[in-house]
Each structure stands twice: as structure tokens, then as C-alpha cells.
Amino acid sequence: MNARLAAHAEVDEAPSDLDLLRRTLAARVYEVARETPLEPAGLLSTRLGNRVLLKREDLQPVFSFKLRGAYNRMAALGTAERANGVIAASAGNHAQGVALAAAKLGIRAVIVMPVTAPQVKVDAVRRFGGDFVEVLLAGDSYSDAQAAAARLQAERDLVFVHPFDDLDVIAGQATVGMELLRQSSTPLDAVFVPVGGGGLLAGVASCIKTLSPQTRVIGVQADDSDAMARSLEDGTRVALDEVGLFADGTAVKQVGALTYALCRRHVDEMLRVDGDALCAAIRDVYQETRSVPEPSGALALAGLKQYAATHKLQGKTLAAIISGANMNFERLRFVAERAEAGEQREALFAVTIPEERGSFRRFCAALGRHNITEFNYRIGDARQAHIFVGVQTASRDERAALAAAFRAQGFAVLDLTDDELAKLHLRHMVGGRSPLAQDERLYRFDFPERPGALPDFLARLHPDWNISLFHYRNHGADHGRILVGIQAPADEHPTLRRFLATLGYPHCDESDNAAYRLLLRS
The missing domain is CATH 3.40.50.1100 (Rossmann fold)
Structure with missing residues (x-):
């Protein structure tokens, strides 16, 4: 384009x-x-x-x-504008530029940051600005912080230092x-x-x-x-x-x-x-x-x-x-x-092999001299074993050749390299089948990673349905990811969907995900 x-x-x-x-x-x-x-x-x-x-x-x-633009804008302020002070909204980098510029120019600044801003950036704003900067946390996104800053700007007659459109x-x-x-x-x-x-x-x-x-x-x-x-x-x-x-x-x-x-x-x-x-x-x-x-x-x-x-x-x-x-x-x-994964240097597979002597040897032969990055297995069936394996590869062609090598040994293989559910959650949960998890529906949720976010999510789950699976891992990112299994009979699915719509969290129904059906579902 x-x-x-x-x-x-x-x-x-x-x-x-x-x-x-x-x-x-x-x-x-x-x-x-x-x-x-x-x-x-x-x-x-x-x-x-x-x-x-x-x-x-x-x-x-x-x-x-960001320091370049923030300082250039603030250095151009007139005497009256400098006396009134400035306000900015930022997820972090613009805020640090405004803070350092405020300290350098002797201008008081209010900086509004979303509560999801990385702590390293919040701490840096306070450090660079010192006594010249007041930091306020508001909302989950830059847009929320900007709205809060607009209200304060009107109340205090401050000059808005825009992060880009100036x-x-x-x-x-x-x-x-x-x-x-x-x-x-x-x-x-x-x-x-x-x-x-x-x-x-x-x-x-x-x-x-x-x-x-x-x-x-x-x-x-x-x-x-x-x-x-x-x-x-x-x-x-x-x-x-x-x-x-x-x-x-x-x-x-x-x-x-x-x-x-x-x-x-x-x-x-x-x-x-x-x-x-x-x-x-x-x-x-x-x-x-x-x-x-x-x-x-x-x-x-x-x-x-x-x-x-x-x-x-x-x-x-x-x-x-x-x-x-x-x-x-x-x-x-x-x-x-x-x-x-970003370099296409790792391929992820779920491979099904017979629970019989010689199968594992044939599985290793199909792998050849490739380096193994991950290997997860737990017995769960008298006839078949499902293995989650990560393999270092040099290209997509090599990944396809590996899958062909598994199939040549008579093994069923599922390529999970591009499957977000597998990369985020299932790789940590292999072997998690349960005969008790009847009528299970699987959902993936995203929510802003802020203090109390996980307890808030749990508190909003409906008590009428049993939670049969729950997986959460903090990745140090600005939003968290949760995988939840909810037991609900088919006739309750419309009610369940309506309830999920009221939660207010982005979610995805993963109940038909091929990797989930192979590795977790009874």
C-alpha cells in the first residue's frame, strides 16, 4: 500500500x-x-x-x-503560560519528557497516566520531574488518561502539552x-x-x-x-x-x-x-x-x-x-x-503416538538432530500418548518437513506454532483432562493488569456455573490473560453468552479449538 x-x-x-x-x-x-x-x-x-x-x-x-518534542513545545511557552503550568496525558514516555522539561525550565506540570502504565515509567516520571511534577493515575488506557487530563485542564487553566498532534x-x-x-x-x-x-x-x-x-x-x-x-x-x-x-x-x-x-x-x-x-x-x-x-x-x-x-x-x-x-x-x-517464534526458529507440535513399545524410539527418530526446546507429556490413556513438543527450526519449510516426518512414522500431528491459545496457555497445562469436566465450555479473557484486577474478575463470575478449569499467568505486560472452563449444559448456553457479554472483558470462545480438544477435553 x-x-x-x-x-x-x-x-x-x-x-x-x-x-x-x-x-x-x-x-x-x-x-x-x-x-x-x-x-x-x-x-x-x-x-x-x-x-x-x-x-x-x-x-x-x-x-x-519523546523528550525532543515535549521540550521543544514547552520551551516555546510564553511567560503567562509558564506561570500557569502545563498538563499532559501519557502512557509513559511522553510523560517522562514533559517531567524532565518541567524540571529544566522550572514549569509546574500535572501528568495524567493510565493505571496500566508500567511502573518503571511512573517511577521515572516522578524522578525526572521532582518537585515540579504532580503524577495522577486515571483509567485503563491513554484515551482514559487524556479525558481526565482534559477535565483538569479546564478546571485549572493549564496548557495541554499534546504527545503528538502539535x-x-x-x-x-x-x-x-x-x-x-x-x-x-x-x-x-x-x-x-x-x-x-x-x-x-x-x-x-x-x-x-x-x-x-x-x-x-x-x-x-x-x-x-x-x-x-x-x-x-x-x-x-x-x-x-x-x-x-x-x-x-x-x-x-x-x-x-x-x-x-x-x-x-x-x-x-x-x-x-x-x-x-x-x-x-x-x-x-x-x-x-x-x-x-x-x-x-x-x-x-x-x-x-x-x-x-x-x-x-x-x-x-x-x-x-x-x-x-x-x-x-x-x-x-x-x-x-x-x-x-518471532524468528520462526521454534515449531510447536502436539503429536499422538501409540502407547506401545518402540513408539517413543520412532518419535525420536522423526525428530532427528533437532534441538528440543520443550517437551510435555503425562499418561492419560491406555492406548495413546499425547506429547507437546517444541523444536528449534530454521524456517517454515523445516517445520513442514518435521510434521511430514512425524506422519511418516504413522503419528497424528497438530502444528501449534501459530496457535495463540497453545502458546499462551496449553503448553503449561498438558495432561489436564478430567472425567469430571462434563459440559465444559472454554473461554479466553483479556483484562487490564492493574492492582486488584484478578480478584475483581473472580468476583464477577456467576456463582450458578461451576469453574472446571482456570489458568492465569502474569507476563509482566499491561493486560492479563485468563483461560476459564465453565460447566454449562447445552440448554444454558444462551444464558451463559448473555452473562459473558455483561462482564465487560474482551473474551473469545475456545471450546472448538483443536489443541484444546486434543490435549485437555475429556
Whole structure:
């Protein structure tokens, strides 16, 4: 999709390219931000057959590029505005930029953050802002925090410092693009930029397309928070009903009017990547730099890898903006677990073999010399054994060959590599059949991970139905995942569905999931 060819359903109200370039050149970001290095990624360059460069915005004083735009906006305030103070809403990185800018400029700031914001970011806001900053927690999402901030702004007559839809903010972020062009010793063939509300993409794209029009500018979003991609495809700003929370720094339901207009004018293409690809990109950055970006910080690199593979690029110079490193330590467990899947280096199978002598030997023969990453088995049937196995692989073709090798031995095999239920829950629950679990329906729930969230969920479950299965694991993410088995006879299913609709939690009926039927259901 060429974003610049999308239908122009909205009036382009963005400033001229020359005006934005002037604003960028006059930006005061270097009073507090630093010019971050553009580093070669040697391992990735060799692996991908292209020259890969990493723009290290994770090395800013607040570990994110957001400081540039926040400071540039606040430095432009008049005397009366500074005296009144400012207010901002943010899931974390913009909040840290506003906090540090407030302390540097001596401006009082109120910062509203969702209760789901990672604790590392909340603590950092308080640390950077010191006595100049008041932190308030409100709502489960950035949109909730923004609504609360709007109410306080009116009550206290404060200046709202927008995280992306403001010309001074966009000009501040555009300095990243200016640095990229100056720092690269060879012309850049493509620059990959992470996208939430669009401030960074709008600024970088405007700068690069003005000064180096032959360089492709490609935005990258999480596939469950793709407001900019959808907006450019539809030719008008799209508001998402829900956004994913793994890449919390870019979890925005609607992009800005200014950022949309600028991206529509300058962005060549938008890409979507999934959570597994993000985890793999986080590991890539660690292997290259020994630093750990947050999920949003690795978006651009995940997109770069996807783009290079899809277009079979060779010998090109590709730059990815590593936009932030405010990662909750507890989340690393989930990242490590899913990074192999993101690189297609791990295949997951459920294999059924006869409970007879020689079967296990034949199973091992089918595996060959592959490294086993996971193996779960528990006897539950006198005739058959169901094995959950993880195997290191190099490609999808190797995964298909493994499945064929199992079938050649006469074993039934179910490929679970792309099955989200299996990867999140069932891998930890193999052997969990029970003859007592009659009339069981299986549901997967998502809920905001905040203090008291799990007890709140349990309290809202209906006492008339028995809970026959319950699995929950805290991944250190911003939303929790629960798997629940509810015993309800067929004639009660309509009542059950109505009840689930009143719970207020996103849920999915997994009762017909093939892996569940094979490994858990009686």
C-alpha cells in the first residue's frame, strides 16, 4: 500500500514543508536532549544481506525520543503560560519528557497516566520531574488518561502539552530525521519509523522527503494498534475501538489530524508486525547493543526485517529508529519465550503416538538432530500418548518437513506454532483432562493488569456455573490473560453468552479449538 496514494477524504491542514523545516532547524531540543548515534548492526547486516543501521533514541536522558518534542513545545511557552503550568496525558514516555522539561525550565506540570502504565515509567516520571511534577493515575488506557487530563485542564487553566498532534512537538521529533541524514555516510535507501499517534513519523517523514526525496520512509505499527495504517488506507482518520497493550508506547486509538495529514503527504508505506516479531526484534537489539528496547522501541526494526525479507532486498542501506527502552523487567520473561517464534526458529507440535513399545524410539527418530526446546507429556490413556513438543527450526519449510516426518512414522500431528491459545496457555497445562469436566465450555479473557484486577474478575463470575478449569499467568505486560472452563449444559448456553457479554472483558470462545480438544477435553 502506497500511503501517499490514499484517497484524500480530509482537508490537508498541515504546514508547508518549508515551514516545518524552518521549525525543525530552530528547534531547541539540544538544550536537554542529545544527538544520538547511528550505529551499524553488524550481525543483522550479515544475516539480512543489507547494511542495517540503528538510530539509538533509547540513549536519550529519558530513554526515549519523546523528550525532543515535549521540550521543544514547552520551551516555546510564553511567560503567562509558564506561570500557569502545563498538563499532559501519557502512557509513559511522553510523560517522562514533559517531567524532565518541567524540571529544566522550572514549569509546574500535572501528568495524567493510565493505571496500566508500567511502573518503571511512573517511577521515572516522578524522578525526572521532582518537585515540579504532580503524577495522577486515571483509567485503563491513554484515551482514559487524556479525558481526565482534559477535565483538569479546564478546571485549572493549564496548557495541554499534546504527545503528538502539535507543530512544535512534531518539529522536535523531526530533528531525528535531520540527524539521520547527516550521520549516514551513504545515502539511505529506506528509513523505518515506529508509529503510535504519528508525531515521530510525521516529523521524520517531512524532513527526509524534503531533503532526500529518494529515501523511502516506512511506518511500522503493531498489528493490534494500527490506527495510522488504517487511516491512510481509508483516506480518513480511523478511531479504533480497542488497542493492544503489549507495545504500550504506541497504543493509540486515533492518530492526530496534523500527523495524519503530514503522513498522508510523505509516508511511502505502512507495515504491521505481530507480537512475536517484536520479541524477536527486541532480542536482535540486545544482541547488537546489549541494550533492551521496549516493545514499541523495537517496532521499526521488526518492520525492517519483515520488509527486507518480503522484498528480497540485498545491498541496501536501511535505518531503523530504536525509539525507547523503558521496559518493565518482568516482561522479559514473555519476550524471551516468544522471540524464537518471532524468528520462526521454534515449531510447536502436539503429536499422538501409540502407547506401545518402540513408539517413543520412532518419535525420536522423526525428530532427528533437532534441538528440543520443550517437551510435555503425562499418561492419560491406555492406548495413546499425547506429547507437546517444541523444536528449534530454521524456517517454515523445516517445520513442514518435521510434521511430514512425524506422519511418516504413522503419528497424528497438530502444528501449534501459530496457535495463540497453545502458546499462551496449553503448553503449561498438558495432561489436564478430567472425567469430571462434563459440559465444559472454554473461554479466553483479556483484562487490564492493574492492582486488584484478578480478584475483581473472580468476583464477577456467576456463582450458578461451576469453574472446571482456570489458568492465569502474569507476563509482566499491561493486560492479563485468563483461560476459564465453565460447566454449562447445552440448554444454558444462551444464558451463559448473555452473562459473558455483561462482564465487560474482551473474551473469545475456545471450546472448538483443536489443541484444546486434543490435549485437555475429556
